[in-house]
Amino acid sequence: MRLDATTYVLNGFRLVSTTGSAVLDLKIKNHSALEALRTGQAKRYDLDSIISALNVSEALSRLGIGHEYTDEIKEGQDALLELSRRGINRQDRFVAKAAELTAINYGMELHDAQLDITTIAQLEKALDMVVLEIKSRKARVIEEKTA
Numbered sequence: 001m002r003l004d005a006t007t008y009v010l011n012g013f014r015l016v017s018t019t020g021s022a023v024l025d026l027k028i029k030n031h032s033a034l035e036a037l038r039t040g041q042a043k044r045y046d047l048d049s050i051i052s053a054l055n056v057s058e059a060l061s062r063l064g065i066g067h068e069y070t071d072e073i074k075e076g077q078d079a080l081l082e083l084s085r086r087g088i089n090r091q092d093r094f095v096a097k098a099a100e101l102t103a104i105n106y107g108m109e110l111h112d113a114q115l116d117i118t119t120i121a122q123l124e125k126a127l128d129m130v131v132l133e134i135k136s137r138k139a140r141v142i143e144e145k146t147a
Helices: 005-012 021-038 044-062 067-088 098-117 120-135
Strands: none
Touching (some): 021 044, 044 067, 044 098, 044 120, 067 098
């Protein structure tokens, strides 16, 4: 239950980029994870950050924000999936190939651009979409180590 529905609705129209340091902190976290990947120092939590960003990017594109980049977002997700699967089977050593890193980096750039033009309400809807995909088991899974 919302005590102040009017404020909630009005805030939904605000751009995410105007909300202060939260978006900047998120971008720093995402780009730190990307830098760790680029330098061969990425851990699982770094991959989780990048996965989350690209999943939100896909959801935003489904909402019409950056829908013209659907193929590029998918390429980034595909590269990240392959990289993650390979890394899990190499004792969590996540090393990107050049083409993978390029696709993932482009996906992150798209994510940043989407956040700059997304409203709070749109971001909340995108996050709900991601959670629903995961709960309904429609999201692709990174398998655990193979023997």
